[in-house]
Amino acid sequence: MPNIVIDGQKIETAAGKTVIEAAYENGMQITHFCWHPELSISGNCRMCLVEIGMPKRMPDGSIQNDNEGNPVISYFPKLQIACATTIAEGMHINTKKDNVVKAQEAVMEFLLINHPLDCPICDEAGQCKLQEYGYKYSKGESRFEEEKVHAPKHQSWGPTIVFDAERCIKCSRCIRFGQEVAKQDVLTFVNRGDHVKIELFEGTQFDNPYSMNVIDICPVGALTSKDFRFKSRVWDMSFNDSICPGCARGCNIKIGVRNNEILRIEPRTNPYVNKYWMCDYGRLSQYKFVNEDRVTEPMIRWKDELIPCSWDEAYAKAEESLKKFMPEEIMFIGSGRTANEGNYILSKFAMEVIKSENIDLFSDIDESFKDDFLKVSDKKPNCRGAVEVGIIPEKNGVKVQNLHDKMRFKNIKAIYIITDQIVQFRPILDEIDDLELLIVHAYNLTSLTKKADIVFAASTYAEIEGTYVNVDKRVQHLTPALVTAENLRFMGMKMSRLDKFGASNDRWTQHKLRNTLPHWKILTKLAEQFNVKWNYKSAKDVFKEITEKIPSFAGMTYEKLDEYQGLTLGKAEQPDPKVINYESHVMKPN
Amino acid sequence: MNITKNTENDRMNFWEKIYLPEIARGMGLTLKQVFKPKFTRQYPEEVWNPEGSYRGRPVLVKEEGERCVACGLCSRVCPALAIEVQASETEKDKERYPVKFEINMLRCIFCGFCEEVCPEEAIVMSKDYHLVFQSQEEAILGKDKLEVPIAKLQDRLEFLRQYR
Numbered sequence A: 001m002p003n004i005v006i007d008g009q010k011i012e013t014a015a016g017k018t019v020i021e022a023a024y025e026n027g028m029q030i031t032h033f034c035w036h037p038e039l040s041i042s043g044n045c046r047m048c049l050v051e052i053g054m055p056k057r058m059p060d061g062s063i064q065n066d067n068e069g070n071p072v073i074s075y076f077p078k079l080q081i082a083c084a085t086t087i088a089e090g091m092h093i094n095t096k097k098d099n100v101v102k103a104q105e106a107v108m109e110f111l112l113i114n115h116p117l118d119c120p121i122c123d124e125a126g127q128c129k130l131q132e133y134g135y136k137y138s139k140g141e142s143r144f145e146e147e148k149v150h151a152p153k154h155q156s157w158g159p160t161i162v163f164d165a166e167r168c169i170k171c172s173r174c175i176r177f178g179q180e181v182a183k184q185d186v187l188t189f190v191n192r193g194d195h196v197k198i199e200l201f202e203g204t205q206f207d208n209p210y211s212m213n214v215i216d217i218c219p220v221g222a223l224t225s226k227d228f229r230f231k232s233r234v235w236d237m238s239f240n241d242s243i244c245p246g247c248a249r250g251c252n253i254k255i256g257v258r259n260n261e262i263l264r265i266e267p268r269t270n271p272y273v274n275k276y277w278m279c280d281y282g283r284l285s286q287y288k289f290v291n292e293d294r295v296t297e298p299m300i301r302w303k304d305e306l307i308p309c310s311w312d313e314a315y316a317k318a319e320e321s322l323k324k325f326m327p328e329e330i331m332f333i334g335s336g337r338t339a340n341e342g343n344y345i346l347s348k349f350a351m352e353v354i355k356s357e358n359i360d361l362f363s364d365i366d367e368s369f370k371d372d373f374l375k376v377s378d379k380k381p382n383c384r385g386a387v388e389v390g391i392i393p394e395k396n397g398v399k400v401q402n403l404h405d406k407m408r409f410k411n412i413k414a415i416y417i418i419t420d421q422i423v424q425f426r427p428i429l430d431e432i433d434d435l436e437l438l439i440v441h442a443y444n445l446t447s448l449t450k451k452a453d454i455v456f457a458a459s460t461y462a463e464i465e466g467t468y469v470n471v472d473k474r475v476q477h478l479t480p481a482l483v484t485a486e487n488l489r490f491m492g493m494k495m496s497r498l499d500k501f502g503a504s505n506d507r508w509t510q511h512k513l514r515n516t517l518p519h520w521k522i523l524t525k526l527a528e529q530f531n532v533k534w535n536y537k538s539a540k541d542v543f544k545e546i547t548e549k550i551p552s553f554a555g556m557t558y559e560k561l562d563e564y565q566g567l568t569l570g571k572a573e574q575p576d577p578k579v580i581n582y583e584s585h586v587m588k589p590n
Numbered sequence B: 001m002n003i004t005k006n007t008e009n010d011r012m013n014f015w016e017k018i019y020l021p022e023i024a025r026g027m028g029l030t031l032k033q034v035f036k037p038k039f040t041r042q043y044p045e046e047v048w049n050p051e052g053s054y055r056g057r058p059v060l061v062k063e064e065g066e067r068c069v070a071c072g073l074c075s076r077v078c079p080a081l082a083i084e085v086q087a088s089e090t091e092k093d094k095e096r097y098p099v100k101f102e103i104n105m106l107r108c109i110f111c112g113f114c115e116e117v118c119p120e121e122a123i124v125m126s127k128d129y130h131l132v133f134q135s136q137e138e139a140i141l142g143k144d145k146l147e148v149p150i151a152k153l154q155d156r157l158e159f160l161r162q163y164r
């Protein structure tokens, strides 16, 4: 392994790496725009110029030392780009010397000559690489007095992206992403010099399933999201870590929230799951159901209507109703959409409190959704985990495949279901009208919720703490991003700026907090109604019990899951090695 | 015990202690003021018109169309969190405009930071200091109440041009 020296710091690193890679893997940043660890090297922005030198050699090949025994370094006469220079034994790299700083200032000056500097109306402002470097590495003054080159500012690139040609700094990250990651080679440079511009091939659109990742990797605000454009400034939002519930890949995400509303979802780097990417489907489809059309408080059916009620009334009613049936007449349906904690407690509730063996879940397999990159055919994020924690029929239990028949022949008279989305199981939905009791833990007012007798308002993935198990059996931790009446204390300073400091006479805080509870909490309270006392204070307590009871989870804690970015089932003691995650630009002042 | 004593009682002489000459002196001072010119103004019948440098309630400048591009910088810099801006897209050159712009006058402390930070000179401090509300709701001024024609703001804009 070659030994190199960066800014006087000795580093040992694997052969074949570039200087910029060696630096960031050891926690040092070399300024750059066009380089990205997952894309090929283009070397066009020149922001990564550094001084590179090698030890001087004597004619016999040995290294020449000075009086103090240090090697004499002979530097290359010109600065080199760190992104395209491979390291060699003994290499010395200076990133902070005067000549390097001067080069950085010069590159910044060139880039800013034609940059419109319209930060006030640019969505990227606050997390822009050019802005960040502008503060840190440029002079803050322009010597350019002529008219800037103008270009179209509002060009549609397809269903998801708007391109602003003036803001583009021609780093070609988007072109390379299209070629190498999304495999849709439709972007290219045209013209030369200060008129160089990115263009789509005629008659094409940039509309692949991963298109919106270019918005994240574009170092400036040249590419903006049609879905998000102007919804909020980044500094007004909070970003909390979560897992995409769009499919069983379980891409790591950050949820951007302002005024207690999800405004956008963006990928979070996890080298073992999604690297830097996520699909457009996940990004666009997994937040509206959290914001809109929610069930915000428990409800009980009175004649033909669902009437809001208190939690205690709902628990009492559920107890009274469930007691009317024999245990084997009640079907419990868990969910691949909810976390292990909720599913585990459902299974425990069914077996210990009701003593029913009928526990199962609906899966949602869609082969057409699958591709050879991230998307997988299992469209629920946690079926694997649900089964692992006990959402599986006991010996004599009813399976969902047989549920339809069992309902027809009145063997199953009551259903307790902790999801509200079984739309794809039409036959069952038709049969549900004849059920004697339907209890739903609901997020939205779906057709299923509307048929329920008792509705418990449940917290979605964005409001709970918990764990999912992905398609590769990786257990991943999700944390809440939105505030409910229940998790207010827990969220505290994790809320967005306005949410944190709003008072009752501010309009933005006027909306009532949703009175929803996580599934495990609803079931714990309901068990209490049946005089069964469980001592869970938080999701953490539930997870602790899971790790004690279920061997494949043994040794895991939320802290450890965070530390290693997820652990594989049954392998808590052999985690994947920790790496420093490259972040292109995430400066988000709070 | 080691005590340093310095009570008022020890410091005053006999005449001061009996108060009467001091009262007479105070009355004399009051009497002198009666004959001096009056400064009291009969507000609101008599209204004072401040100079351009005065910082009254912040308002939005209205030309044809709006100046504000809903950048949210005023909202960010406002130390009192008085401003709420919601941007939206327009077909016009500037690309964005505020669909919602509200200043909570119960929060505003008239510091003028919003004016200072605004890249478009769209929000300026007006001369308006008559602020009367009958409810908390009413104190939250929307775009309709905030927009003021540019003609009425000339003094302030002139002041900003000279001294900023």
Ligand code: SF4
Residues within 6 Å of the ligand: A167, A168, A169, A170, A171, A172, A173, A174, A175, A198, A217, A218, A219, A220, A222, A223
């Ligand atoms: S649009 Fe963005 S990513 Fe593409 S070349 Fe321009 S600056 Fe780079």
Ligand code: SF4
Residues within 6 Å of the ligand: A244, A245, A246, A247, A248, A249, A250, A251, A274, A278, A279, A280, A281, A282, A283, A374, A375, A376
């Ligand atoms: S691949 Fe699956 S987990 Fe990843 S973003 Fe898309 S839907 Fe979500």
Ligand code: SF4
Residues within 6 Å of the ligand: A120, B067, B068, B069, B070, B071, B072, B073, B074, B075, B085, B114, B117, B118, B119, B120, B121, B122, B123
């Ligand atoms: S008033 Fe000025 S600072 Fe405030 S949002 Fe409008 S343009 Fe931005």
Ligand code: SF4
Residues within 6 Å of the ligand: B058, B074, B077, B078, B079, B080, B081, B082, B083, B103, B107, B108, B109, B110, B111, B112, B113, B114, B115
């Ligand atoms: S004057 Fe000061 S307190 Fe009032 S709105 Fe402007 S920034 Fe906020």
Ligand code: FES
Residues within 6 Å of the ligand: A031, A032, A033, A034, A035, A042, A043, A044, A045, A046, A047, A048, A049, A081, A082, A083, A084
């Ligand atoms: S990062 Fe090296 S040239 Fe752009």
